[in-house]
Amino acid sequence: MSVLVFTENWDGKFKKMSFELVSYASKIAEMLNTQTVALSIGDVQEDELKKLGNYAADKIVSVNNDKLNNLDNQAYTSVIAEVATKEEATVIIIAQNNMGKALAPRLSVKLKAGLGAGVSKLPASVEPFTIFKKVYSGKAYSNVVIKSDIKILTLAQNSFEFEENAKSHAIENFEPSVGDVKTSVSNVQKQTGKILLNDAEIVISGGRGMKSGDQWAPIEELAEVLGAATACSRPVSDEGWRPHEEHTGQTGKIIAPNLYIAAGISGAIQHLAGISSSKCIVAINTDKDAPIFEAADYGIIGDASKVLPDFIEAVKEIK
Amino acid sequence: MKILICLSNVPDTTTKAKFVNDNTAFDTTGVQWIINPWDELALTRAIELKTDAANTIENITVITVGGKDAEPTMRKALAIGADDAVRIDVEPKDAYFVAAQIAEYLKSNPFDLIFSGIESADYNGSAVGGMVAEFLNAPSVSAVSGLNIEGGQVKITRDIDGGQEEVSVEMPAVLTVQKGIAKEPMIAAMRGIMMARKKPLNVVAPVEVEALTEIVNFEMPQPKPACKMIEPENVKELVDLLQNEAKVI
Incomplete structure (x- = not known):
């Protein structure tokens, strides 16, 4: 059993949000008395991967495959599902951002795992698995029970006070089976020299x-x-x-x-x-x-x- | 090319949220129902693309999962310019349940492009589009903020965290769309409203699906402490409070 957390990097460097996610996942792992496995997709060096261990990841699985250079929702979903199955994950944590919104719903169907989208705090209980999320665009909140064996949570940005908690951790390079990629990216425009609205404090x-x-x-x-x-x-x-x-x-x-x-x-x-x-x-x-x-x-x-x-x-x- | 748009029937965005039955159900008293704003932008863009014959869009269908009370919203979509509508006749239980119903319909009624809004204004799940795609084993592109058709191929702009990408995708595909895909939602003209009455609105029986999640109850946000007012001449005091009381700068 494990709690799997999908992290994101930008040009090989983790975003602050990834540390927030790992820290959040480790708290749920504590509630379930199990370990935290962090998944990284992309060309990330070992020194950088180690940083995930500072936020209480027990194991870091690194996937680096040329077919995954651009986001293909189907291919990424299948990789996360493969790692989730290998690690016997019962809870999967993903960010509630553009990438998370693209992947979490697909993963929910692939693993028949109930989705709690946009959670902002830890589950109130793990038995039954009860999450707290905003509804009606923040005009109200709801307590939701996820009934399936596997649960997927997407964490709202900047909602969880994360803390350093260094743990001894293992790093594993993993080669997944990546199928056909059906989307192609022809042009990328990244905002540079400007603080991004979603990341800004x-x-x-x-x-x-x-x-x-x-x-x-x-x-x-x-x-x-x-x-x-x-x-x-x-x-x-x-x-x-x-x-x-x-x-x-x-x-x-x-x-x-x-x-x-x-x-x-x-x-x-x-x-x-x-x-x-x-x-x-x-x-x-x-x-x-x-x-x-x-x-x-x-x-x-x-x-x-x-x-x-x-x-x-x-x-x-x-x- | 055939386009399907997944519509959600949601309370008007100015609605104040209230709950009944021990906070287990949304209070629908006096609520105005509208097409989910992002779904409306998807419909708008589809109609814009259809007006150019070179894009060879034969048909725009709107689909929803819901009871008969969703029909006025479906008629509104027909009045704006959808060609026909499908209502799967069952109360939605959760996003997985809704996506499974739509996917089942698509298995016997194929479409080339399926649009869904990036989230619904009620449960904010951002889920149905991606779920439908996975049920169909079709590719999906999320956070779509621009869409064109060139030579029968779709040219998509999608937002990534910190930028934008130009993307093309094999069809059939599911596109989850957001602001930018269309500027302003299209408004129904009188002629459209008249024509909408005669357009087909097909009611389809649901399939058996088990929901994976269940809402236990709702809560209202904690009331905020009163706003601390500062005189416009004393901006220094504000900066001091932000630095030393709120500790945010």
Whole structure:
């Protein structure tokens, strides 16, 4: 028996999220009194693989196969399933991100394993196996029992406080049987030199209250001094003031940074659905009755374009 | 080319969540039901592609798993421009159950492209599309934010964590779509609403499938402590609180 955790790397380096996943998996392994097996797919050096052991992985299975250079959902699913079967995994942990959303449902059918999508804390019990997840885009939560022998959980990003817990671990190179790959990738564009919205610990977001697309300089400057990513509300991306990749909200990106600063955003229920899991929310808005203040931890009633320059100066003083 | 769009009938996104029966069931009193927003974008893009004859799309079908109360939402999809609709007549139990029903239908009614929204606005499972693909042993592409057809081949843009990729895929394939695939959802015109009444809405009997998960109950989020207000002249105080109280900068 084991808890299997699927980790992701970028050009051979693990993302912070992978350590969060391994740490989460090891806590479930403790509840089940079993071991944690971490799976890595890609060209990852041994020094890097070892880092997974710092978050309590007992065993690290490394798969490096040319057919898996690009994400083919079917091929990746079959590799994870093969390793899960080999390791007799009863619980499989995957990230609730683009890759996880692509793989977890397929794996659920392949292994006839019930899927708990977007969990944000440890199961309340393992017998019956009861998970806690948000529903209605964060307007409520549900307790869900997974009835199948194998369970798959996808962990919501930035939802689990992970800790270092170094363990002695074994590293195994594994050669899976990879079938035909039916998707081909012709062009990859990676965002470079910019903090990615989904990875960012701090996000500065602008709404219609910024008045127009050419008023974004203070948001960008504050993002610069805080090491933050920039985002926007739906009307802003609909107006074309900002690219749609920056739209956060129910139908855009759903994020959970440590700090979310909403400038000139009134906080429609759909916007709050995308940001309400943020650890700390700051709202700057001229309307004291704006719903954003109900979701916020700290608020300033004022014009964002006047408040932001002072904000930038105040941050510069402490940095 | 035949396109199938998996539709979910969900409460309007402005609905406040309330529960009944000891918090075991969603309170549907006064709820407006809509096409799941991402499914609506998928439908919009399919119709846009169909208007170009060079894409040779013969048919757009919408499918849902649900009771008769889902039919107004299906009619809305027909009014927007789907050619026909299929309702598998059973209350959905979980994503696995729904995907198994749709996959069973597809075994005797093949399609070239199957779209599903990246998640549903109710259970936020992000699951049905990928599950259908695995049931059919068909390829799937997730987080699709752009779609074109060139010479009978699909050209897909998908979002990866930290970028975008151009992808092509063998058909039949399942595409899980998100914002970007279409800009604004298409709205039904009066003529479409009239025509929708005459378009076929076929009701199909379900197959026996066991759900793998079960919702025990619902909980409301913990109320947040009141927002701490700071005077606009005192931004320094805010920065101090963020640094020393919230410890986030």
